[in-house]
Amino acid sequence: xxxxxxxxxxxxxxxxxxxxxxxxxxxxxxxxxxxxxxxxxxxxxxxxxxxxxxxxxxxxxxxxxxxxxxxxxxxxxxxxxxxxxxxxxxxxxxxxxxxxxxxxxxxxxxxxxxxxxxxxxxxxxxxxxxxxxxxxxxxxxxxxxxxxxxxxxxxxxxxxxxxxxxxxxxxxxxxxxxxxxxxxxxxxxxxxxxxxxxxxxxxxxxxxxxxxxxxxxxxxxxxxxxxxxxxxxxxxxxxxxxxxxxxxxxxxxxxxxxxxxxxxxxxxxxxxxxxxxxxxxxxxxxxxxxxxxxxxxxxxxxxxxxxxxxxxxxxxxxxxxxxxxxxxxxxxxxxxxxxxxxxxxxxxxxxxxxxxxxxxx
Numbered sequence: 217x218x219x220x221x222x223x224x225x226x227x228x229x230x231x232x233x234x235x236x237x238x239x240x241x242x243x244x245x246x247x248x249x250x251x252x253x254x255x256x257x258x259x260x261x262x263x264x265x266x267x268x269x270x271x272x273x274x275x276x277x278x279x280x281x282x283x284x285x286x287x288x289x290x291x292x293x294x295x296x297x298x299x300x301x302x303x304x305x306x307x308x309x310x311x312x313x314x315x316x317x318x319x320x321x322x323x324x325x326x327x328x329x330x331x332x333x334x335x336x337x338x339x340x341x342x343x344x345x346x347x348x349x350x351x352x353x354x355x356x357x358x359x360x361x362x363x364x365x366x367x368x369x370x371x372x373x374x375x376x377x378x379x380x381x382x383x384x385x386x387x388x389x390x391x392x393x394x395x396x397x398x399x400x401x402x403x404x405x406x407x408x409x410x411x412x413x414x415x416x417x418x419x420x421x422x423x424x425x426x427x428x429x430x431x432x433x434x435x436x437x438x439x440x441x442x443x444x445x446x447x448x449x450x451x452x453x454x455x456x457x458x459x460x461x462x463x464x465x466x467x468x469x470x471x472x473x474x475x476x477x478x479x480x481x482x483x484x485x486x487x488x489x490x491x492x493x494x495x496x497x498x499x500x501x502x503x504x505x506x507x508x509x510x511x512x513x514x515x516x517x518x519x520x521x522x523x524x525x526x527x528x529x530x531x532x533x534x535x536x537x538x539x540x541x542x543x544x545x546x547x548x549x550x551x552x553x554x555x556x557x558x559x560x561x562x563x564x565x566x567x568x569x570x571x572x573x574x575x576x577x
Contacts, residue, residue: 225447228443229440235432235436239429244389251413254413255391261361262393263380266381269350269354270349276346310327311325312326322403324337337401337402340401343399348371348399349399364412366395366410368410369407370407370409371408373404378398378406383395391412393413395411481513483516484558484561484575484576485497486555486561488513490512493505497558504554507532507547508554510531511531511532514527515572515573518573519574519575520573521572522569522572523570524570528571
């Protein structure tokens with residue numbers, strides 16, 4: 217029986233542990249999935265915020281040019297190489313040559329560049345000369361959409377030409393959206409920054425999963441605790457049953473004391489009948505077990521004197537083990553209850569020595 221209880225206990229604990237870590241892994245994958253969805257929305261909002269920030273700078277530049285003439289001259293030469301492949305013509309390379317006011321030539325090569333792209337590059341060049349990308353304006357625009365401010369905002373130079381922002385999602389628990397935005401493609405100038413994914417939005421997206429997982433864990437924990445409690449109660453019942461059988465065997469084997477078999481010993485105002493395991497005080501009658509009667513007999517033989525614990529243990533149990541010593545404390549408690557109706561009787565403990573049956577005069 218003991219082996220079965222331990223086996224069920226360990227299986228329950230292992231199962232609970234596996235379910236707990238399985239739920240943690242499932243929640244982690246749900247967190248990653250929700251973070252990916254939030255990152256997709258953040259890309260769109262960040263693209264709009266970058267366009268709005270650029271528009272604000274362009275508007276300020278246009279207003280500043282209203283009172284004076286812009287002397288910047290620009291000539292754009294577009295050369296498109298084409299070749300026929302599988303019966304169709306395809307663009308291979310576009311070269312844009314910008315001639316600035318000081319006769320400086322800037323050449324940009326790329327696949328599929330058009331006149332609209334050249335106009336966009338030129339516009340960003342003029343806007344950047346007037347005012348570079350402003351981090352505080354971009355943070356304000358992102359804050360209006362409910363996102364935290366940018367982090368690690370820094371200018372960089374990049375050989376690759378990108379007219380649209382480039383986004384990358386960092387790995388790990390705390391996800392970030394890394395952004396690379398060319399605010400001056402003509403000079404290969406860009407800004408790089410990252411935006412932490414808002415955790416409140418991620419948690420809101422997986423709220424019902426969290427609630428369901430927590431509820432499941434609470435139910436499983438309650439079942440395990442209830443099972444452990446039931447096992448402990450059963451073990452206590454088995455212990456009481458075993459102790460009862462030991463007491464019954466002890467009582468059947470206990471020899472009768474010839475000196476007290478027919479007699480009654482008066483202890484205070486109470487009559488102690490050892491052969492009947494009985495303590496009588498007036499109309500009160502208390503039945504004792506054989507061990508309690510044996511302990512009472514030994515204490516009654518030496519009233520108002522200290523009786524060693526070892527003597528009580530050897531007389532009632534036959535050995536002075538730790539378990540029997542704990543059982544003696546319990547039996548003394550029962551005896552104190554049994555003599556509580558007699559005000560002249562009391563059992564005192566003598567620390568580290570034994571017990572004394574005190575009989576008041």
